[in-house]
Amino acid sequence: MTLDMQVVVKFHPPAYDIRVENAPIPGIEHPDDAIVKVQLAGLCGSDLHVYRGHEDVDKEMICGHEFIGTVIALGSNFGVLATGRPSLYATLKLGDKVVAPFTVSCGECHFCRIGFTSRCIHSTLFGTPSLPGGQAQFVRVPKAGGTLFKVDDIAAVSPNTPLDDSSLLLLADILPTGVFAAIQPLQHAKLAAIISGIAYPLNGYLPEGLGRNAFLSAEDTVLTLAVVGLGPVGMCATVSLLDMLEDIRAERGVQFRIVTMDLNGTRREKMLAMVESIYGGQAPPNIAIADLDAGRDIINEWTGSLGCNAVLEVVGNNSALRLAYDIVQPFGVISTVGVHQGPPLPFIGREMYDKNVSFDFGRCPVRAMLPMAARILLKRQDVFAGVGGKTSLIEKIVGFEEAVDTYRQFDKGLCGKTLFDPWKK
Amino acid sequence: MTLDMQVVVKFHPPAYDIRVENAPIPGIEHPDDAIVKVQLAGLCGSDLHVYRGHEDVDKEMICGHEFIGTVIALGSNFGVLATGRPSLYATLKLGDKVVAPFTVSCGECHFCRIGFTSRCIHSTLFGTPSLPGGQAQFVRVPKAGGTLFKVDDIAAVSPNTPLDDSSLLLLADILPTGVFAAIQPLQHAKLAAIISGIAYPLNGYLPEGLGRNAFLSAEDTVLTLAVVGLGPVGMCATVSLLDMLEDIRAERGVQFRIVTMDLNGTRREKMLAMVESIYGGQAPPNIAIADLDAGRDIINEWTGSLGCNAVLEVVGNNSALRLAYDIVQPFGVISTVGVHQGPPLPFIGREMYDKNVSFDFGRCPVRAMLPMAARILLKRQDVFAGVGGKTSLIEKIVGFEEAVDTYRQFDKGLCGKTLFDPWKK
Incomplete structure (x- = not known):
């Protein structure tokens, strides 16, 4: 393992084969990309479709489509206020905390302009063979100015409500x-x-x-x-x-x-x-x-x-x-x-x-629903919040060393919704 | 044939057997009934479902679910302004010209109150074993104060627009x-x-x-x-x-x-x-x-x-x-x-x-759509109007003596939409 390597959760075909491995840290490939350092990544029921072999995935891939984290690199298109581009291309900065919807959406095509972001013409699902997923230490986010959602934008609505990270993770997909x-x-x-x-x-x-x-x-x-x-x-x-x-x-x-x-x-x-x-x-x-x-x-x-x-x-x-x-x-x-x-x-x-x-x-247009979901999260964080509590949606947070076991338990219904902290030792 | 008999178009099971016969003139069976003397009755593509035996009709029945005509008898509930009842129970009179939607709707149940009249809890389709149809000289209309639509109500909107009868027939179903x-x-x-x-x-x-x-x-x-x-x-x-x-x-x-x-x-x-x-x-x-x-x-x-x-x-x-x-x-x-x-x-x-x-x-809630359909008919009668014209929806009007042949032709695609005039000799 070199300094360029990260730890990831990988699926190996055909089914039921999850391994924690090293992989290269992704870099900017396109001027619209951002690299996010993952803080928490979720395990979702639909990850089991791949795990069980139902999606016919025929090559190794990094799993997961729910994650939050911090921006650590930005493509050359950021910081420039280009006419008609989503505002995040002008305002997203290194160090910003972000929620990633489970699919990429450019914010600029016909479908994104109307709000049908899950059918963006550039739509890709994280945690598939075509786009490495969020159960990793670092993730490349394409079309990041259209895709990502800044946590500061929620805090601006309600500056006095602290939002815990496990609650924020709910915004990536399920809420x-x-x-x-x-x-x-x-x-x-x-x-x-x-x-x-x-x-x-x-x-x-x-x-x-x-x-x-x-x-x-x-x-x-x-x-x-x-x-x-x-x-x-x-x-x-x-x-x-x-x-x-x-x-x-x-x-x-x-x-x-x-x-x-x-x-x-x-x-x-x-x-x-x-x-x-x-x-x-x-x-x-x-x-x-x-x-x-x-x-x-x-x-x-x-x-x-x-x-x-x-x-x-x-x-x-x-x-x-x-x-x-x-x-x-x-x-x-x-x-x-x-x-x-x-x-x-x-x-x-x-x-x-x-x-x-x-x-x-059909599939939720997460990016379009995020402002409304964030309002509900702010209002009902007391219900959703915490890990392992009576009303918590999240049962536990574990490190990647428990990923193999966690997939196995989750598949058998032996545990509830689990988050990975990619930095937990 | 006595004075109490009328001429009707009857289907005989299992299929392809249409006969023009005498039948008793229907009478008031319930205080909410009206008896309508039919002026024109339509032959519709969905009549062919019965004709071809696809609806598994196992007894004789009078055909047809599209008709217009004149009210010749009313049950005892008419003429009385009962609280909460549809206004037609108070205002419908003998001699009124009416359009009958292809299904009965009471105007008073949960579905009718909202406007979902095709799912009235009393819904019955004309021209089925449970309700004799409109290809007859006389028809009994149940829940007539909820079901029927007065042609005067259209004329009131646009008194200077004469509406020809073949156009009015379009309001029973297809428009x-x-x-x-x-x-x-x-x-x-x-x-x-x-x-x-x-x-x-x-x-x-x-x-x-x-x-x-x-x-x-x-x-x-x-x-x-x-x-x-x-x-x-x-x-x-x-x-x-x-x-x-x-x-x-x-x-x-x-x-x-x-x-x-x-x-x-x-x-x-x-x-x-x-x-x-x-x-x-x-x-x-x-x-x-x-x-x-x-x-x-x-x-x-x-x-x-x-x-x-x-x-x-x-x-x-x-x-x-x-x-x-x-x-x-x-x-x-x-x-x-x-x-x-x-x-x-x-x-x-x-x-x-x-x-x-x-x-x-699903099935059109005709009664609820009628005001809007009538507005479109008034505006576009020049397009729809007439019989056999280049833009007419109606190809011809025939007497019942041509009913057997007309069903046969219509089934084979040899003629277009045809109306019956039950009084034509």
Whole structure:
């Protein structure tokens, strides 16, 4: 090992082979690059797709797509205020603390300009054969002026709120993805008819000049939503949804009920602890945390068997999608943010027609969701914060020497969300 | 045949067996019923699902779900202004001319109150074993105060515009369904980011207090949409979409391009004639009418191969759905209003994730769309109007004695949309 070498967590194909190795420290390859010294790197459920061989990765690669750290090198395009370029190209400095979204986004293409940053034409996912990941001591970040998010920008919003590093790590993927899962149905025109109190089709296709729907009854203006899957993203989705729905209740008088569902009792206990923490000790009666059968029963009881206005499907497999369809009401919305794989969708066309169902699928545009996610993190850091606590999303922080064991445990469900500190001895 | 008998078009199972027969004149069965004397009844592409035996209808039934006519009898609940009941229970009179949407909607249940009238808890489709259809001289209309639409309500908006009866028939199904196909994507949050000029996620989840997106370029604010399928509903969807997009261009400065696609040259010729009629003789360069291969080429050329912001899928089968997916861009919206049948959807989960695609499926809530459809009909009656003309959607009006032949021809694609005049000798 020379001074040019770092320690990284590497995947070796075909599957179940993780090794901690030395690798060259990356350097600037393009004037838009930054090099980040990693402070914390996360292990995420979707790392297991590679680990288990489901992504058909056929060469060695550095793992991980969640990391925060400090900028230690910048390409020649930084520090120059070029017209129309994202502001970070002018303002990012050596020493800045940053969050890296799990995909690269240039901030300049058609999709980035609109805010659809997960479909940037330069999009690359960290921790794949095409871009070395964050489970390393150093990472090269392409299009860094579009991709990175400065922690100072959060601190500027709320200078008196200290943000601990394990909470910041949540901004790389799981909290923005939870926010995205929650906001998609709340922004859908079908729910707008209830939230706005304007009868569908909302009196037209432009939002101005609308009149109240005099026929709406109190029971119509209660939103019933379900969250299917209480992994870390599902928990983030639930906390985000609660925040948005409390705002809607305060501003619009629209009441809500949420059923969160998971097979796993440990996850349900943590979700309950989080809800209790948000509501000062006791979960209110409009929030239920249940297994799948009990969850269905609660939905039927609450809605007279009509079903939910929207379902957040945060698992990413067909049985969760099927459950979402079964519990959504006609003209309902299914928001699905998990990484679905190869099987055909478990629906026939007639089921779609007969229920007037809407789907919003796909990968979270993390960079676009970050300002909103940061606001929720600032507000709810007491819920998310800490390591190993009753409501913490993070179970432990370990050094790379425990990486091999940690992957093995995580794969078998023997540990929860774990962060790596690449400098821990 | 007695004075109590009428002439009707009946389907006999299992398939391809249509007979013109006598049947009892229906009477009031419930205080909410009306009896309508039919003036015109339409033959629709979805009547062929029954005719071909695809709906597994196992008993005789009176066909048809599109009709207009005159009220000749009313149940005892009419004429009374009951609190909270739809206004038609107080105002509908004998002799009123009405349009019947193709499904019954009570106007009073949870779904009707919101505007999701196609999922009324009392929903029944005319021309099925459970509700005799409109290809008859008389029809019983359940929940008539919620279901029917008074032609006087259109005339009140524009007293100087005479509406011919064959145009009014379009309001029973195909024009509202076209409007619905067009409005779903235009109201979707993903298109709102472009139409409003507010970057996704629209600065939040409530529509107030939003700022313009300074990064949007001229090319981002051009909406590219495709219409797949130019049957009568696809033509109505195109005319509706043009109307909405011209409004959006006038009010927001958002430009648009539309590609309409069909395999059938006769349909494309009619679509072209309609567009020429709207634009005073010549189709503008931002509107293309093409076969499927040429349509794909035009989309690629116009969008630099990015694809369409939204696709209106107005066919109702898997090859059309697949085409819609292939030509929609990441973060695009697919609006699909056709009656899909039994096969599984032609997609794997990963395709949904990888393109962040949104789907709005299902049956048009005709009653809720009728005011908007009536406005478009008033504005564009010159395009739709008449029978057998170059731009007419209706090819001919025949008596019931031609019903058997007409079904046979329509099934084989040998004639276009045909109306029945049940009183024609």
